[in-house]
Amino acid sequence: MDVCDVRCIDEEKVRKTQQSLPCNENISRMVDIFKALSDPTRLKIVLALLNREHCVCDIAVLCSQSDSAVSHQLRILRTMKIVKNRRQGKIMYYSINDDHVVSLIQMSLDHVAHC
Numbered sequence: 001m002d003v004c005d006v007r008c009i010d011e012e013k014v015r016k017t018q019q020s021l022p023c024n025e026n027i028s029r030m031v032d033i034f035k036a037l038s039d040p041t042r043l044k045i046v047l048a049l050l051n052r053e054h055c056v057c058d059i060a061v062l063c064s065q066s067d068s069a070v071s072h073q074l075r076i077l078r079t080m081k082i083v084k085n086r087r088q089g090k091i092m093y094y095s096i097n098d099d100h101v102v103s104l105i106q107m108s109l110d111h112v113a114h115c
Contacts, residue, residue: 036080042073053095
């Protein structure tokens with residue numbers, strides 16, 4: 001079992017760790033990012049955008065979803081600042097918002113490949 005046989009608290013370690021933890025607001029924001037990425041369709045969208053931008057129609061084909069379903073998922077990802085968009089004429093293109101998102105996804109891919 002994952003329980004100590006003897007309850008002993010190393011107060012110095014606990015104090016140092018508490019000081020290094022992010023504030024509750026940042027923890028909450030991190031949770032929201034992981035929640036957004038926990039949906040298979042949204043994760044697939046992000047994976048599709050890792051190397052190039054796509055319009056909604058492209059993403060819908062890649063995800064085997066309707067345009068409206070993909071648009072809904074993109075709205076969530078955009079709100080979380082995971083993806084960004086740009087308009088070219090009547091077409092809206094989506095891409096990964098920044099390198100932090102790319103790093104997070106790439107590390108996750110590396111982790112699952114390693115297991």
